[in-house]
C-alpha cells in the first residue's frame with residue numbers, strides 16, 4: 011500500500027501559551043485516514059489536512075457502536091527529538107480490541123510508519139513545555155449504511171493528534187475517590203478488557219454522580235460480588251499495603267494498561283514485592299484503618315501515576331498517606347516520565363524514536 015500525502019495549505023494557529031494547554035480540544039494540522047471494505051481489505055491510506063468526515067446516517071457505528079480506539083503520546087526530548095513510549099503495545103492492543111468487536115485488524119508495521127510520518131509532518135505541534143506532549147488518538151469505526159444487526163462490512167481507521175498540557179496543573183494533588191457499589195463498569199465475558207467506546211458510555215452516569223458529590227472519580231468493583239477492586243475511573247489501580255505493591259490480575263473485565271505493565275516491570279526490577287491478586291474493598295478499607303495501606307494510585311497514559319488521597323465507601327471516608335502523594339508513587343512517576351522524555355536511561359527498550 012502506498013501512503014498518499016496531501017499537505018495543508020493554510021496551517022492552523024498553534025497554541026501561543028503552552029502552560030495553558032488542556033486536554034483534547036486542540037488538534038494538529040493533519041490526520042491519517044485509511045478505508046476498509048470486506049472485498050478489498052484496507053485501501054487508500056492518506057495523510058491529509060484535519061477535516062470533517064462525512065457519514066451516512068445509517069452508518070452502523072451510530073447504531074450498534076462498533077468503535078475502538080487507542081491513546082498514546084509523543085514526548086519532546088531536550089535535544090529537540092521526539093519519543094514514543096511502547097507504541098507497539100498500543101497497536102497490539104488495538105488489534106485485540108478489533109478482534110473482540112468483529113472488526114478488521116490493521117497492519118501494525120504499516121500503521122506505525124504512517125503514524126510516525128504524521129507526527130513528523132506535524133512535529134512543530136509537539137509542545138516543548140515541561141509535562142506537555144502530543145496526544146495521539148488512533149481509532150476505527152463501522153461505516154456501512156445498514157440497520158440489520160451484524161458486523162459492518164466497511165470501516166474507517168484514523169489517527170488524529172493534538173498538543174496536551176501537563177496533567178498536574180497544581181502539582182500532584184491526590185484525588186478523592188468514590189467506591190461505586192451499585193453500578194459496574196465491566197462484567198466477566200463482556201468488553202471491559204478492550205478499548206471500545208461503549209465501555210466509556212456505560213461509565214458516564216456513575217462518574218457524573220460521583221462528581222456531583224465532590225469526588226474526582228469512581229473506584230469500580232467487580233460485577234458479580236461488588237467486592238473486588240477492578241479499576242479507578244479509566245485507570246488501572248495499585249495499592250501499597252505494608253511492603254507489597256498490589257494490583258488486580260487481568261481477569262477479563264480489566265483493561266490491560268501499558269502503564270500498569272510498566273509499573274509492574276519497574277517495581278519488580280527495584281526489588282519490590284509486586285502481586286497481581288484479587289483485592290477486596292474490605293481489605294483496602296481495613297488496611298486503611300489499621301495503617302497498613304501506605305499508598306494508592308491509578309495508572310494510565312494521561313496521568314502516568316495519579317495518587318489517591320481519599321476513598322469513600324458506604325458513606326465513610328478514609329484518608330490515604332494523609333492525602334499526600336506517596337514515596338513509591340512519586341518514584342515510579344519520576345522513573346516513567348524520565349524514560350518517556352529521554353532524560354533517564356531506557357533499560358527496557360521501551361522508547362521508539364520518531365526523530
Ligand SMILES: *Cc1c(COP(=O)(O)O)cnc(C)c1O
Pocket residue numbers: 081205241243244245246265266267268269270309310311312
Ligand atoms: C486506556 C485505559 C487504561 C490505561 O491504559 P494505558 O495503556 O496505561 O494508558 C486503563 N483502564 C481503562 C478502562 C482504559 O480505557
